[in-house]
Amino acid sequence: MIGPSHPARPRVPGARGDRAVRLAWLVLLLATSMMAPPAAAQGMRQPPPLPTEPPFNLSDPTVVQAGQSLFRQTCTGYCHGAEGRLSRAPALRGREFETRYLYQRIAYGFPPMPAFQTLLTPEDIWKLVAYIKSLQGAKE
Amino acid sequence: MTSKRAWSGGAVSTLLVLLFLGLAPAGAQNAGSTRLHNVDANDWPMYHRTYDSHRFSPLAQINKSNVKDLSVAWVHQPGAVVQGLESTPLVVDGVLYYIGSYNRVFALDGATGREIWHYFAKLDPVVNTLFFQPYNRGVAVGHGKVIFGTLDGRVIALDMKTGKELWAVTVLNTKKCSCNFTGAPLIVRDKVILGQTSGELPIQGKIFALKVANGEKAWEFNTIKNDQKSWGGDSGKFGGGGGWMTGSYDPALNLVYWGTANPAPDYDWGQARPGDNLYTSSVLALNPDNGDLKWYFQEVPHDDWDYDAGLGESLVLDRDGKKLLVHQNKSGFVFVYDRTNGKIQNVWPMNHVYNWVQRVDPKTGELIGRNPPRLGKPAFICPWIAGGRSWNSGSYSPKTGLWYNTAMEVCEEVTVEKQTPVTEPAAGLFFGGDQVAKHPPGGEAYGHLDARDPVTGERKWSVNFKYPPIGSVLSTAGGLVVHGDVEGVVRAYDAESGEELWHFRTGSGHRGGPISYSVNGKQYIAVPSGLGSLVLGLYPALWPEVADFPPGGALFVFTLK
Numbered sequence: 001m002i003g004p005s006h007p008a009r010p011r012v013p014g015a016r017g018d019r020a021v022r023l024a025w026l027v028l029l030l031a032t033s034m035m036a037p038p039a040a041a042q043g044m045r046q047p048p049p050l051p052t053e054p055p056f057n058l059s060d061p062t063v064v065q066a067g068q069s070l071f072r073q074t075c076t077g078y079c080h081g082a083e084g085r086l087s088r089a090p091a092l093r094g095r096e097f098e099t100r101y102l103y104q105r106i107a108y109g110f111p112p113m114p115a116f117q118t119l120l121t122p123e124d125i126w127k128l129v130a131y132i133k134s135l136q137g138a139k140e
Numbered sequence: 141m142t143s144k145r146a147w148s149g150g151a152v153s154t155l156l157v158l159l160f161l162g163l164a165p166a167g168a169q170n171a172g173s174t175r176l177h178n179v180d181a182n183d184w185p186m187y188h189r190t191y192d193s194h195r196f197s198p199l200a201q202i203n204k205s206n207v208k209d210l211s212v213a214w215v216h217q218p219g220a221v222v223q224g225l226e227s228t229p230l231v232v233d234g235v236l237y238y239i240g241s242y243n244r245v246f247a248l249d250g251a252t253g254r255e256i257w258h259y260f261a262k263l264d265p266v267v268n269t270l271f272f273q274p275y276n277r278g279v280a281v282g283h284g285k286v287i288f289g290t291l292d293g294r295v296i297a298l299d300m301k302t303g304k305e306l307w308a309v310t311v312l313n314t315k316k317c318s319c320n321f322t323g324a325p326l327i328v329r330d331k332v333i334l335g336q337t338s339g340e341l342p343i344q345g346k347i348f349a350l351k352v353a354n355g356e357k358a359w360e361f362n363t364i365k366n367d368q369k370s371w372g373g374d375s376g377k378f379g380g381g382g383g384w385m386t387g388s389y390d391p392a393l394n395l396v397y398w399g400t401a402n403p404a405p406d407y408d409w410g411q412a413r414p415g416d417n418l419y420t421s422s423v424l425a426l427n428p429d430n431g432d433l434k435w436y437f438q439e440v441p442h443d444d445w446d447y448d449a450g451l452g453e454s455l456v457l458d459r460d461g462k463k464l465l466v467h468q469n470k471s472g473f474v475f476v477y478d479r480t481n482g483k484i485q486n487v488w489p490m491n492h493v494y495n496w497v498q499r500v501d502p503k504t505g506e507l508i509g510r511n512p513p514r515l516g517k518p519a520f521i522c523p524w525i526a527g528g529r530s531w532n533s534g535s536y537s538p539k540t541g542l543w544y545n546t547a548m549e550v551c552e553e554v555t556v557e558k559q560t561p562v563t564e565p566a567a568g569l570f571f572g573g574d575q576v577a578k579h580p581p582g583g584e585a586y587g588h589l590d591a592r593d594p595v596t597g598e599r600k601w602s603v604n605f606k607y608p609p610i611g612s613v614l615s616t617a618g619g620l621v622v623h624g625d626v627e628g629v630v631r632a633y634d635a636e637s638g639e640e641l642w643h644f645r646t647g648s649g650h651r652g653g654p655i656s657y658s659v660n661g662k663q664y665i666a667v668p669s670g671l672g673s674l675v676l677g678l679y680p681a682l683w684p685e686v687a688d689f690p691p692g693g694a695l696f697v698f699t700l701k
Contacts, residue, residue, distance in 0.1 A: 072571075111273075118269055
């Protein structure tokens with residue numbers, strides 16, 4: 001016998017055997033590794049656990065404001081443009097993004113976008129998510 | 141007389157013995173570096189080709205009369221194109237060495253482009269978390285080695301012939317400092333000198349010298365002076381600085397000239413870093429043997445704009461019996477020094493549009509009428525954070541006496557914001573504000589390539605560009621100036637008149653350095669093409685279409701049919 005035939009693995013809290021989520025994860029990882037250049041692929045980290053639900057209400061104005069401040073400090077001008085306006089990196093203003101996707105993209109990055117998972121706390125990443133989501137209704 | 145002759149004979153014998161015992165081994169040890177002191181006309185053996193940083197090729201087979209017949213000899217693709225192709229290739233004895241994104245190094249047959257070897261650095265995953273990545277501006281060659289700094293804070297030496305790793309040393313704790321190496325090292329005799337990134341990070345940036353033989357650290361120079369007058373409170377701990385681009389060298393004076401980067405945070409909300417913040421935004425004259433500071437000049441005391449002195453070339457040139465150093469600050473002002481002592485000889489503006497100061501005193505270098513952005517109301521500042529020029533280099537032709545150099549006439553709106561430096565678990569960006577590009581008052585932003593007297597600034601000709609150019613310049617004894625633009629067109633100009641003589645569309649914009657070399661009597665011009673760069677991220681605010689300009693990475697090599 002090579003491995004346990006009985007599924008004795010501990011259950012991951014929050015996973016609840018949701019195959020669809022795990023499948024989506026696999027697809028995302030696969031897509032990322034296929035798109036990333038070889039050297040980056042060599043350096044791929046083990047994915048951290050899925051982000052849990054945000055610890056605060058993402059539409060709370062104080063959270064959004066904290067996110068705006070963080071957004072400015074993490075190089076908007078060179079990257080996504082002031083207030084998420086058009087830049088060389090994708091414009092974030094006036095666009096709809098799925099919440100979890102935003103979190104993952106900030107945490108893991110995508111070359112040349114840095115991965116912020118070791119630089120920012122999960123709370124800070126959620127604040128950025130809150131700010132970026134606040135831009136989706138912006139007209140200009 | 142007899143005794144004198146005997147003494148002379150003895151002296152000669154002694155000299156011979158000394159030569160044999162002392163200098164001969166030293167000479168053998170420096171065999172690789174001789175090529176750097178007396179550069180063969182066919183070669184391009186260091187970042188700026190020669191220690192004087194002229195970026196001038198003495199080759200003239202390709203010249204004004206036949207450049208129209210230039211055609212592609214071969215193309216090489218580095219395979220990784222994230223942030224384009226920013227480097228300047230090197231050539232020694234017909235072999236071309238260059239580096240692409242993610243520290244991919246290639247040795248190619250200069251005549252055919254056939255690969256001789258490649259080396260892809262195995263990088264720590266921390267690289268994916270950094271701001272300064274994955275580009276690299278160049279390698280150094282000498283003593284039979286190819287040496288480069290890595291994105292994860294190491295310096296690696298390869299066997300020039302085989303590409304096999306000879307040594308690799310960790311110099312920076314990149315996981316902690318978020319800093320790394322992106323500039324080309326400079327080999328001076330038995331040492332290799334390079335500086336780190338850190339201008340936007342709450343750390344202390346340094347310049348390092350390692351022994352070429354084994355990578356052992358010979359000295360380091362901290363660009364953050366340990367002095368409360370210069371850095372009030374604990375601001376020096378987070379002072380940034382560093383020296384991320386390549387310096388120049390005067391063998392006669394035995395001085396290396398190295399520019400340093402801006403202080404962190406980039407913008408001061410008030411008492412963020414009290415003092416003049418030495419030695420940031422300065423030019424240093426260092427003894428390459430031990431790192432001792434011979435002289436320095438701080439071009440921007442207490443830099444409030446991110447006007448680095450760490451970029452571009454330091455031209456070593458002699459005129460009217462004076463030993464000069466011409467260095468452009470990121471503010472767009474060109475500082476001319478007596479390179480023996482750092483005394484200012486002249487200061488002139490490369491840019492037409494500026495308001496960060498009213499003027500700079502051409503006799504003392506003093507900044508007059510400073511206009512710093514401050515906390516509160518957004519400030520309108522020219523030139524923008526990318527500079528009057530970015531880190532790309534100009535080229536000086538001793539044949540015409542002209543310096544061919546680019547400029548960006550772009551302004552910005554700066555919003556200063558108080559920020560707490562983050563150093564745990566790793567250093568976070570420390571800008572102290574944000575900025576967005578703006579057109580200058582009463583006109584459109586633009587860029588230009590000028591032919592100027594490097595000492596007086598007198599302009600002989602100019603070519604304007606809609607999108608400010610960010611590629612380095614090459615000049616040749618064939619009377620040519622070669623330069624590529626952001627839209628992906630490389631052109632050859634008449635060095636005397638600025639008339640366009642030839643152009644070729646490479647398909648992606650230009651950020652690297654074109655060079656010229658010769659193999660078996662045939663001259664080539666190598667042009668790195670491939671749009672990328674952090675600076676380019678600032679363009680779409682003014683020109684939305686730039687967001688869609690194709691990235692790329694390819695080395696085009698041209699020759700006569």
